[in-house]
Amino acid sequence: MQKYNPQEIEPKWQKVWEDTGVYRAVDGDKTRSKYYMLTEFPYPSGEGLHLGHAREYTLGDVMARHKRMQGYNVLYPMGYDAFGLPTENFAIKHKIAPQTATARNVANFREQFNALGYGIDWSREVNTSDPNYYKWTQWLFLQFFKKGLAYQANIPINWCPKCKTGLANEEVVSGRHERCGTEVEKKLLNQWLLKITAYADRLIEGLKTVDYPERIATQQINWIGKSEGAEITFRIRDSKSEIGVFTTRPDTLGGATFLVLAPEHPLVEQITTEKQKAAVERYIKKVQSESELERQEEDRPKTGVWTGAMAVNPLNNQEIPVWIADYVLMGYGTGAIMAVPAHDERDFEFAQQFKLPIQQVIMPCADDTTNPPREGYQEVVRETVIVHLMDKATGKFALLDWHESLEGITTAIMGGVERGQTPEEAALTEIKEEAALHGVKIRKKLPWVTAAKYCASHKSQNRKAVTHVLLAEVENLEGQKAITDSEQKIHTLVWVGKDEVLHRLTPDHQKMVWEQLWRTTAITGEGELINSGQYNGLSGRAASRAIVDDLHRQGQAKASVKYKLRDWIFSRQHYWGEPIPIVHCPKCGAVPVPEDRLPVELPKVEHYEPTDTGESPLAAIAEWVNTECPQCGGKAKRETDTMPNWAGSSWYYLRYIDPHNPKAFADYNKLKYWGMVDLYLGSMEHTTLHLLYSRFWHQFLYDQKLVPTPEPYAARRGQGMVLAKDGRKMSKSLGNVVNPMVTIKAYGADTLRLYVMFMAPYDETTSWSDERLAGISRFLRRVWDLSQQLMQGGQPAGSGQKTGSDGAVVASIDRMTHQTIKKVHEDIEGMRFNTMVSSLMEYSNFLGAPDTRKILNDPGHRQLAQRTLRALILMLAPAAPHLAEELWSQLGETESVHVQGWPKYDPELIQEELVEIVLQVNGKLRGTMTLPAEADERQLEETAKAQEAVQRYLEGKKVIKTIVVPRKLVNFVVQ
């Protein structure tokens, strides 16, 4: 018997597959449905493939192979995202041209891809650094340019001082460059930008039409950060200046007690008064000296300075001061805000810091849940107080337990404010009446009022109690008179500890009030407008709409939508990227390089070092830079910045469809045939980078009628990370890196493939384990040995005599085969690769068990052995392609197993004849019984009742209910 030797069979079949081209996708094949399986192409680093790659591409490969066996015309391509900094740094360090280094790395990757046995259509390989590829990246850039979506601006950008390059917003993670971790600086540079903001809404809307995991979709939505609101214009007193602010809460306008501008706001200089000038300049200088990181620190105390200017609140014409502070960001909205300290936590903090007025304009309003308002009753407004009274000696609080009509309700001391009374006076009155206490002092009155709506049924009216909240203190309870008898009847006074108060209070409004009494932040929720003149009584959206509409008529407001998303900074000051195909002419300005002169190829240079000046090293190559203007023919200079590495990857999935087309980036008819990527598997880290960028490019191309679908990817999934066995990230410095090639040498690619499928659900992060890997290797060896035995078939394992029980065993083997086919198929479809491998293990354990093996080895069951073995091999093919191919050929087949049809299961064969029924008494498991699957409810119940295991628990008890679930269980409920 031959032994399983992956080191021998794997390279053998890899070569056959390459020579015969079994994995070729066929353009325009109408006889089959198409399936486009895409995995993110790798950056061809000098390190070669890592385990993360192996996981991603294996999962993609299994999906592709399964679809292929189901008869789909499958496109599973691969390429290289070859431009970028690591190769450039390598080139600088080792004095090797990046072109040469890339070619070497690509060859290495290609070899490793093959070693893993991937069914890739290599005729479609792309490389973003190939001039035949980046010609079209440049061409696509020019389409953006022509539509005004690629533009230049002199703006402060994120600059990485280590990599000496500008960065897009998406590449900065908490103030640091996501690749190298260096703190980014702001640098003023003339930059190319792509107007991704023009697609902000479409990028949100499009998510509704595709199948992305929720966390990926919400991460993109949060990143785009859409807020709807209004821009409101404030006039400056004694000045012609006006300041526009953006707010999402126009309803709080009446509470705007000051304005705040970002220190960089262009109007600051204009409005600052002589007197404040020195202070303002000092503050701006201080802010400028701070790094981005410092400005983003948590729990920073608020700082700021008054400009001396006063603005006019358009809602109430009150004069309010204009401040500058660094908590307002120039980059968002208009760079200026109206500060509403009563209803915004940051403004609240600022107002407290600088003793600025706080004006409540939103009154939180709650229905009293114990006594809610009724339909149709008239509403009457009453002013009330709720007062929490503390005994200074014990720290306990007074509560009232109500009797009679309010039975079961507990509240604080409360009552109405009579005409001519202040809330304080009313509070003292109520304390006297309800608690009969003297020597009480008011300690605090909340600056806010709240409201509770309840039904006063005896008066047939709904009441809205506008409530003042007070905290009072009683000096000494000793020697105080008792509550009068008449009050005793109505309620009992109880004293409880501070921790208990919240639990004792019954109405929601009372609870809310108690919490507010101790809270020191703004009221940020919605409510009813107060202190807002004509708008009083309106709430939420209605109030916002009314205020914006009215101000709009005076030209002082307009509805507005803002995004956190910024335009994509598209310039990089480096050599190893696509040259931006623009020529700068002193007469004609920025002129696109004519399409027939693309690509603008990277010139060969001596030095690749980036410069500190913010100029690309290309700027030093005079003979390349100096050119003539394509428009007027005069002397002109080439753009020397290159594109970010995200450029080539924004459209590579389109080039796979038509990789060698010299006339277009891809033929429209071919694009139409292949349509959307059916499944795109990639890294979670790319959610707000590559994934967002490529959706933006695709949506733009759709608008230009260059691609046939509005979205590029029908479904997206993100695979989890593979950590080292110590649970930490794999890294060279920790010395815990597992190299897939080493693993393949020891165990073979099929073992590694099954292992990455089996280790955890595909989207979960998990750690590597050498022991579990060895377990997979043992499994494949057992499968091999089993197959060898079945193939020899007829080697008698026992007597070889057929017995009467054979029929049942044969049926059980076929049943198990068909059940496994179903399970494996459904698990692959649902990407449950770990349980798919489990099922194959269970199947092989079953086939190897003594009873089954005896039958399978019996010469009289040759056919059974054959069909069982064929099913096993076919099911293994997507996951372990080499092993399956070898065994398939040993069966005498000449065609590849990978172009065979996926085995079909017979739904009737799957049905079990006997089923195990669970027996429960009061929901507790008391035993099981085996019955024919078709047994009806009555049969089940009666058989169950007769079981000894059940009898024990029914004795002397009365069965009050019986639950029978056919094929599953019988449950007796007894008393």
Place this chain on the structure above:
RNA sequence: GCCCGGGUGGUGGAAUGGUAUACACGACGGACUUAAAAUCCGUUGCCCGAAAGGGCUUGUGGGUUCGAAUCCCACUCCGGGCACCA
């Protein structure tokens, strides 16, 4: 602080309203061997018990249900994303 995901044996994990712990790893015992490795067979959630058997168990507390890892409410811990975005 806000948004998302998660908590199940010694470990990775299975089970999405019906036998919790499939499958695998590890551990323990046995067979084979001069011996070891490899391989094969068996045991393996926890507690009580000599055994038969019984009790408990899916982060914590409560609820719905004949029945809850699974559904609902509150809390807690871990991981990820965003974060002075007006």
